[in-house]
Amino acid sequence: MNGGERADGSRMIKDSLFPLSLFGIFLGVLLLMSGIHVGLVVLMNDLEWSDIIQIIVPMMYWGAVAMGLTLFTRKKIKSTYEEPLHRLAEATKQVAEGDFSVYVPTIHTADRLDYLDVMITDFNKMVEELGSVETLKTDFVSNVSHEMKTPIAIIKNYAELLQTGKCAEEEKLEYARNIEEAAGRLSDLISNILRLNKLENQRIDPEMKKYDLCGQLEECILNFEEMWDEKDLELEVDMEENAFIRADRSLMDMVWNNLISNAVKFTEPGGRVTIQQTASQGHIEVSVSDTGCGMSSESVRRIFDKFYQGDTSHSKEGNGLGLALVKRILILMNGEISVVSKEGEGSTFTVRLPASAPSSGAGRNTGQESEEKTDGR
Numbered sequence: 001m002n003g004g005e006r007a008d009g010s011r012m013i014k015d016s017l018f019p020l021s022l023f024g025i026f027l028g029v030l031l032l033m034s035g036i037h038v039g040l041v042v043l044m045n046d047l048e049w050s051d052i053i054q055i056i057v058p059m060m061y062w063g064a065v066a067m068g069l070t071l072f073t074r075k076k077i078k079s080t081y082e083e084p085l086h087r088l089a090e091a092t093k094q095v096a097e098g099d100f101s102v103y104v105p106t107i108h109t110a111d112r113l114d115y116l117d118v119m120i121t122d123f124n125k126m127v128e129e130l131g132s133v134e135t136l137k138t139d140f141v142s143n144v145s146h147e148m149k150t151p152i153a154i155i156k157n158y159a160e161l162l163q164t165g166k167c168a169e170e171e172k173l174e175y176a177r178n179i180e181e182a183a184g185r186l187s188d189l190i191s192n193i194l195r196l197n198k199l200e201n202q203r204i205d206p207e208m209k210k211y212d213l214c215g216q217l218e219e220c221i222l223n224f225e226e227m228w229d230e231k232d233l234e235l236e237v238d239m240e241e242n243a244f245i246r247a248d249r250s251l252m253d254m255v256w257n258n259l260i261s262n263a264v265k266f267t268e269p270g271g272r273v274t275i276q277q278t279a280s281q282g283h284i285e286v287s288v289s290d291t292g293c294g295m296s297s298e299s300v301r302r303i304f305d306k307f308y309q310g311d312t313s314h315s316k317e318g319n320g321l322g323l324a325l326v327k328r329i330l331i332l333m334n335g336e337i338s339v340v341s342k343e344g345e346g347s348t349f350t351v352r353l354p355a356s357a358p359s360s361g362a363g364r365n366t367g368q369e370s371e372e373k374t375d376g377r
């Protein structure tokens, strides 16, 4: 609990209908003033001043008192409201001009805040938030530009080489292939950015339908067949005959493809990738494990950030958006993802999704009765 906040999070704000200290000051001042008035009258009587003077002097006296009070109140209003509001107006102007480093100090200490202080504190908080959003935006723009630069430079170089006309037929083919590959990377990057943007702004309306997750996993695994063979990876699949979930199938395709492609990408030839599906207490879990390079704890913390790529030796493939997309999709599907990884030993990504009961007749078996299917190669 800090000074100005109660345990329940609400702030202690000075808000008294009858401030005793103010009452004390007013009473003291009025008593003193009327005391002086009485003293003046007695003095003038003793001195036997003329009636007219005896009327004018008290009037002048009260005039001076009224002037004093006016000046005092004016000064008080100025220091309590006008100056802080002026500082706030200046700060707002700075923020409007794009400077998010401003900070307006509160007038009172944390234990004596008034509503103006609260407004100032909230203003400071708002500026801080705006500042971080702005930083994220600038980071995003510079990341995108950086990711686009490399393929564009490749396309430009090879196109220039092709134009010289001095290259052999074989070289021409190779250059064209390189151009195609770079264009492919650009197009992947842009589609991933668009997808992520749609997912983040909730502009995607997921088509939630019940389907068999095991069938989907099998299809995805088959799509990687060529890559397993190319890298000579051992594949182990361990799952039930079927497991039903309610989710958007095409978005979930993206999840499995990203996790499997990472496992393949970050595992050295001869390694092993294991895909395991289990069901328990209303949830379905799918884990994708590999015996690849693994990650440091610092990497594990950041892999779901946009554009983060931990292993720079692989960074020419992919753009660090895969896991950011996976995470976003799983949020939409009410799922979760967790990672366990050890550098040099491998990683396990585990996705957990709410299970959907199989419709009558559709499920051959579920839960404990399930038959396990292992496909070890």
Ligand SMILES: Nc1ncnc2c1ncn2[C@@H]1O[C@H](COP(=O)(O)OP(=O)(O)O)[C@@H](O)[C@H]1O
Pocket (backbone or CB within 6 Å): 258, 262, 263, 266, 290, 292, 293, 294, 295, 299, 303, 308, 309, 310, 311, 315, 317, 318, 319, 320, 321, 322, 323, 324, 346, 347
């Ligand atoms: N199976 C894995 N093994 C080791 N590192 C991984 C694995 N999956 C992801 N990573 C790390 O997480 C980073 C982000 O992954 P991702 O978002 O898919 O981007 P990309 O695949 O484009 O690099 C990768 O660059 C890598 O450092």
Ligand SMILES: [Mg+2]
Pocket (backbone or CB within 6 Å): 258, 261, 262, 318, 320, 322, 323
């Ligand atoms: Mg990836």
